[in-house]
Amino acid sequence: xxxxxxxxxxxxxxxxxxxxxxxxxxxxxxxxxxxxxxxxxxxxxxxxxxxxxxxxxxxxxxxxxxxxxxxxxxxxxxxxxxxxxxxxxxxxxxxxxxxxxxxxxxxxxxxxxxxxxxxxxxxxxxxxxxxxxxxxxxxxxxxxxxxxxxxxx
Amino acid sequence: xxxxxxxxxxxxxxxxxxxxxxxxxxxxxxxxxxxxxxxxxxxxxxxxxxxxxxxxxxxxxxxxxxxxxxxxxxxxxxxxxxxxxxxxxxxxxxxxxxxxxxxxxxxxxxxxxxxxxxxxxxxxxxxxxxxxxxxxxxxxxxxxxxxxxxxxxxxxxxxxxxxxxxxxxxxxxxxxxxxxxxxxxxxxxxxxxxxxxxxxxxxxxxxxxxxxxxxx
Numbered sequence: 550x551x552x553x554x555x556x557x558x559x560x561x562x563x564x565x566x567x568x569x570x571x572x573x574x575x576x577x578x579x580x581x582x583x584x585x586x587x588x589x590x591x592x593x594x595x596x597x598x599x600x601x602x603x604x605x606x607x608x609x610x611x612x613x614x615x616x617x618x619x620x621x622x623x624x625x626x627x628x629x630x631x632x633x634x635x636x637x638x639x640x641x642x643x644x645x646x647x648x649x650x651x652x653x654x655x656x657x658x659x660x661x662x663x664x665x666x667x668x669x670x671x672x673x674x675x676x677x678x679x680x681x682x683x684x685x686x687x688x689x690x691x692x693x694x695x696x697x698x699x700x701x702x
Numbered sequence: 703x704x705x706x707x708x709x710x711x712x713x714x715x716x717x718x719x720x721x722x723x724x725x726x727x728x729x730x731x732x733x734x735x736x737x738x739x740x741x742x743x744x745x746x747x748x749x750x751x752x753x754x755x756x757x758x759x760x761x762x763x764x765x766x767x768x769x770x771x772x773x774x775x776x777x778x779x780x781x782x783x784x785x786x787x788x789x790x791x792x793x794x795x796x797x798x799x800x801x802x803x804x805x806x807x808x809x810x811x812x813x814x815x816x817x818x819x820x821x822x823x824x825x826x827x828x829x830x831x832x833x834x835x836x837x838x839x840x841x842x843x844x845x846x847x848x849x850x851x852x853x854x855x856x857x858x859x860x861x862x863x864x865x866x867x868x869x870x871x872x873x874x875x876x877x878x879x880x881x882x883x884x885x886x887x888x889x890x891x892x893x894x895x896x897x898x899x900x901x902x903x904x905x906x907x908x909x910x911x912x913x914x915x916x917x918x
Contacts, residue, residue, distance in 0.1 A: 561895045565880065589910075593902040596915025597874045600851050606875050607765055609758045610777050617753050617784055621746065624785065 554586040564594045644671055726751045738797035749788055756801060760784075760808045762878070763886050766871035767812035767864075770856050779815050783807040802888040809887065813864060858908040866901040873898060 554560065562568055563577045581587045647667070729737065729751035740748035757780065764776035764783075787807050794803055859867045865887055872878040872886065880898075884891040909915065 557895075557899070561880075561898075564898075589906050590899065590902050593906050593915055597855075597870070597902070597905070600848065600855050600915070601871075601874045603848050603852050604770075606762070606871075607773050607776070609761045613757050613761070613777065613780075614750065614754050616777075617757070617781055618750055620781065620785055621750065621788055624788065 554584055556580050556584065556587060560587045560590060564591065640670070726754065730755075733798075734800045735797035738791060738794065738800050742792055749791070752800065752804075753784055756804055757784075759886070760804060762872065762876050763805055763808050763868070764812045766876060767809055767868040768816060769860055769867060769871070771860075772816065775815055776812075779811050780808055783811045786811075802885055805886045806888055809865070809868070812868075854909065855905075858905055861908060862901055862904055866897055866904070869894060869897040870901045870905075 559568075559573075559577055559580065563574075563581075568574045568577055581591055644667075726747050729748060732740070732748075732751065734752065734755070737748040737752050741752075760780050760783070761776055764779045765773050768776055768779070784804070787804055791800075794800060859870055862870065868887070869883055872883050873880075878886070880891050880894045883894045887894070906915075
């Protein structure tokens, strides 16, 4: 079978059922009778329509949007995620500043209530990002294209 | 930024509202780009309105990409894709392109799903999934032959290179036009026509000798 046919446009319109003009339909019939490429394409097109539609495609599951809404509600809004990131960034910066300023020869966090609370926050804060509702709140979704580009050729 | 009463009810598991009722009928006529802008300014219901508008089309795209053997995973793929989009919508450069952006996420996730070894192993047999609907008037032998051809066709479609399987299923199974497929795959209509040409030619090579497409 040759690669191409000069009547590509006519064939695609014919297979899409777009030939309304009687003269054009006659031209297509004459062409398909003499062109192997288009005859094969038309034959497969007709067969596909007949065989593939023998089984109807699955319908959209009922309650789809409600299930999405439930997941979305559990994740939080974009603003909430932004504030959470701001909180963690601030907490990390303050911790780094405090750590850098501590005189470790004189400071014993285990004897200070404030020190214990601070250490607890220091340890639990990143852990919270890895577990439970905080994880989904921070991620909001694990992957998406960074730009508007989609499935490319 | 507070949670609405409806959202709270959904979170605690109150029964779902009737399925034919839109969750946000007031947003039904708002253009896509405006819904994106509203969402980015702190209105999460605008994203749900986008989902209401596009979920059926996205589900079709997922089923078309996954094929019959993996169609049961289509909802999970689309839900995950929508959650990913929900978390990253602020990266979208042009809000008017949100439709094709959502399609591209669904398509890529469906393709990723097919690549997973666990998903490949979990794929059901076509013979179980491609049961013909009941038709008393049809002769049993004709019906059995059609069923067999449908299974052979599905296997041949699976052997096509991406995105040809999705293009073929969208066009012939779901009845999508060339323009609709072009939007779904974010390509030009001429490219879709080229895909269809290549897919039909390849299917003829794969199945021509099996008389899958004969009239009988």
